[in-house]
Amino acid sequence: MIFASYLSHAQDRQAILKVMHDQxxxxxxxxxxxxxxxxWKSDSLLFVSKAVPNYGWxxxxxxxxxxxxDKAAMGQLIFTILQVxxxxxxxxxxxxxxxxxxEKDAPGGYYTLWFRKIKGEWKIVCDHTS
Numbered sequence: 001m002i003f004a005s006y007l008s009h010a011q012d013r014q015a016i017l018k019v020m021h022d023q024x025x026x027x028x029x030x031x032x033x034x035x036x037x038x039x040w041k042s043d044s045l046l047f048v049s050k051a052v053p054n055y056g057w058x059x060x061x062x063x064x065x066x067x068x069x070d071k072a073a074m075g076q077l078i079f080t081i082l083q084v085x086x087x088x089x090x091x092x093x094x095x096x097x098x099x100x101x102x103e104k105d106a107p108g109g110y111y112t113l114w115f116r117k118i119k120g121e122w123k124i125v126c127d128h129t130s
Contacts, residue, residue: 008089009086012086012092012117012122013084013086013092015121015122016084016092016094016115016122017081017084019038019115019122019123019124020038020079020081020094020096022034022037022038023035023037023038023079024077024078024079027074027077028074028076028077030070030071030074032061032064032065032068032074033061035064036057036060036061036064038123038124039057039060039123039124039125039127040057040116040118040123040124040125041057041123042056042057042125043055043056043057043058044056044125045057045060045124045125045126045127046125046126046127047059047060047063047126047127047128047129048126048127048128048129049128049129049130050130060127072102072103073102074100075100075101075102075103076100076101076102077098077099077100078098078099078100078101079096079097079098080096080097080098080099081094081096082095082096082097083095083096089117090116090117091114091115091116091117092114092115092116092117092122093112093113093114093115094112094113094115095110095111095112095113096110096111096113097109097110097111098110098111098129109129109130110129110130111127111128111129111130112127112128113126113127113128114126
Protein backbone atom coordinates (compact mmCIF):
# COMPACT_ATOMS: atom_id res chain seq x y z
CA MET A 1 0.00 0.00 0.00
CA ILE A 2 2.81 2.43 0.85
CA PHE A 3 4.61 1.52 -2.38
CA ALA A 4 1.43 2.16 -4.42
CA SER A 5 1.07 5.58 -2.81
CA TYR A 6 4.72 6.41 -3.50
CA LEU A 7 4.38 5.28 -7.12
CA SER A 8 1.22 7.35 -7.58
CA HIS A 9 2.92 10.45 -6.12
CA ALA A 10 5.95 9.92 -8.37
CA GLN A 11 3.71 9.65 -11.45
CA ASP A 12 1.79 12.75 -10.43
CA ARG A 13 5.02 14.66 -9.87
CA GLN A 14 6.27 13.65 -13.33
CA ALA A 15 2.97 14.71 -14.92
CA ILE A 16 3.21 18.13 -13.26
CA LEU A 17 6.82 18.56 -14.35
CA LYS A 18 5.73 17.68 -17.90
CA VAL A 19 3.13 20.47 -17.79
CA MET A 20 5.89 22.90 -16.81
CA HIS A 21 8.25 21.58 -19.49
CA ASP A 22 5.56 21.81 -22.16
CA GLN A 23 4.80 25.39 -21.10
CA UNK A 24 8.46 26.34 -21.33
CA UNK A 25 8.73 24.78 -24.82
CA UNK A 26 5.57 26.52 -26.07
CA UNK A 27 6.70 29.90 -24.71
CA UNK A 28 10.10 29.58 -26.32
CA UNK A 29 8.43 28.86 -29.68
CA UNK A 30 6.36 32.04 -29.30
CA UNK A 31 3.19 29.97 -28.77
CA UNK A 32 1.16 31.66 -26.02
CA UNK A 33 -1.91 29.54 -26.87
CA UNK A 34 0.19 26.41 -26.32
CA UNK A 35 1.60 27.86 -23.10
CA UNK A 36 -1.94 28.38 -21.80
CA UNK A 37 -2.78 24.68 -22.20
CA UNK A 38 -1.22 24.09 -18.77
CA UNK A 39 -3.93 26.22 -17.15
CA TRP A 40 -7.46 25.29 -16.14
CA LYS A 41 -9.73 26.62 -18.87
CA SER A 42 -12.24 28.17 -16.49
CA ASP A 43 -13.52 31.55 -15.37
CA SER A 44 -12.37 30.49 -11.88
CA LEU A 45 -8.67 30.31 -12.83
CA LEU A 46 -6.89 32.79 -10.51
CA PHE A 47 -3.82 34.80 -11.49
CA VAL A 48 -2.13 36.98 -8.89
CA SER A 49 0.65 39.28 -10.09
CA LYS A 50 2.34 42.44 -8.87
CA ALA A 51 -0.60 44.54 -9.96
CA VAL A 52 -3.88 42.85 -9.11
CA PRO A 53 -5.62 39.45 -8.89
CA ASN A 54 -7.40 38.41 -12.10
CA TYR A 55 -9.87 35.63 -12.75
CA GLY A 56 -10.43 33.60 -15.87
CA TRP A 57 -8.52 31.67 -18.49
CA UNK A 58 -9.45 34.09 -21.27
CA UNK A 59 -8.41 37.07 -19.12
CA UNK A 60 -5.01 35.43 -18.58
CA UNK A 61 -4.62 34.70 -22.29
CA UNK A 62 -5.51 38.29 -23.20
CA UNK A 63 -3.06 39.60 -20.58
CA UNK A 64 -0.21 37.47 -21.93
CA UNK A 65 -0.92 38.43 -25.54
CA UNK A 66 -1.01 42.14 -24.64
CA UNK A 67 2.12 42.01 -22.47
CA UNK A 68 4.08 39.80 -24.87
CA UNK A 69 2.97 40.84 -28.38
CA ASP A 70 5.82 39.15 -30.24
CA LYS A 71 8.68 36.67 -29.94
CA ALA A 72 11.19 39.41 -29.02
CA ALA A 73 9.04 40.52 -26.07
CA MET A 74 8.62 36.89 -25.00
CA GLY A 75 12.32 36.11 -25.10
CA GLN A 76 13.53 32.73 -23.89
CA LEU A 77 11.86 31.43 -20.73
CA ILE A 78 13.72 29.37 -18.16
CA PHE A 79 11.81 27.74 -15.31
CA THR A 80 13.62 26.58 -12.21
CA ILE A 81 11.54 24.13 -10.20
CA LEU A 82 12.42 24.47 -6.52
CA GLN A 83 9.71 22.35 -4.91
CA VAL A 84 6.82 20.10 -5.89
CA UNK A 85 4.53 18.81 -3.15
CA UNK A 86 1.73 16.38 -3.89
CA UNK A 87 -0.85 17.29 -1.24
CA UNK A 88 -3.40 14.58 -2.02
CA UNK A 89 -4.81 12.69 -5.00
CA UNK A 90 -6.10 15.86 -6.69
CA UNK A 91 -4.02 18.78 -5.36
CA UNK A 92 -0.38 19.78 -5.62
CA UNK A 93 1.80 22.80 -4.90
CA UNK A 94 4.76 23.95 -6.96
CA UNK A 95 7.29 26.67 -6.08
CA UNK A 96 9.81 27.87 -8.61
CA UNK A 97 11.64 30.67 -10.32
CA UNK A 98 11.37 32.14 -13.79
CA UNK A 99 13.71 34.13 -15.96
CA UNK A 100 13.36 35.63 -19.40
CA UNK A 101 16.41 36.13 -21.58
CA UNK A 102 15.75 38.96 -24.00
CA GLU A 103 17.96 41.14 -26.15
CA LYS A 104 17.91 44.15 -23.80
CA ASP A 105 17.05 42.71 -20.39
CA ALA A 106 16.57 39.59 -18.30
CA PRO A 107 13.59 39.95 -15.95
CA GLY A 108 12.79 37.21 -13.50
CA GLY A 109 11.09 36.32 -10.27
CA TYR A 110 9.34 33.56 -8.40
CA TYR A 111 6.00 31.82 -8.64
CA THR A 112 3.78 29.51 -6.66
CA LEU A 113 1.29 27.32 -8.45
CA TRP A 114 -1.65 25.33 -7.20
CA PHE A 115 -2.28 22.34 -9.43
CA ARG A 116 -5.49 20.35 -9.41
CA LYS A 117 -6.12 17.06 -11.16
CA ILE A 118 -9.16 17.69 -13.35
CA LYS A 119 -10.59 14.92 -15.54
CA GLY A 120 -7.36 12.97 -15.07
CA GLU A 121 -5.04 15.86 -16.05
CA TRP A 122 -2.99 18.16 -13.84
CA LYS A 123 -3.89 21.80 -14.51
CA ILE A 124 -2.80 25.04 -12.88
CA VAL A 125 -5.80 26.54 -11.06
CA CYS A 126 -3.98 29.36 -9.26
CA ASP A 127 -0.79 31.19 -10.28
CA HIS A 128 0.92 33.76 -8.06
CA THR A 129 3.88 35.24 -9.91
CA SER A 130 6.15 38.07 -8.86
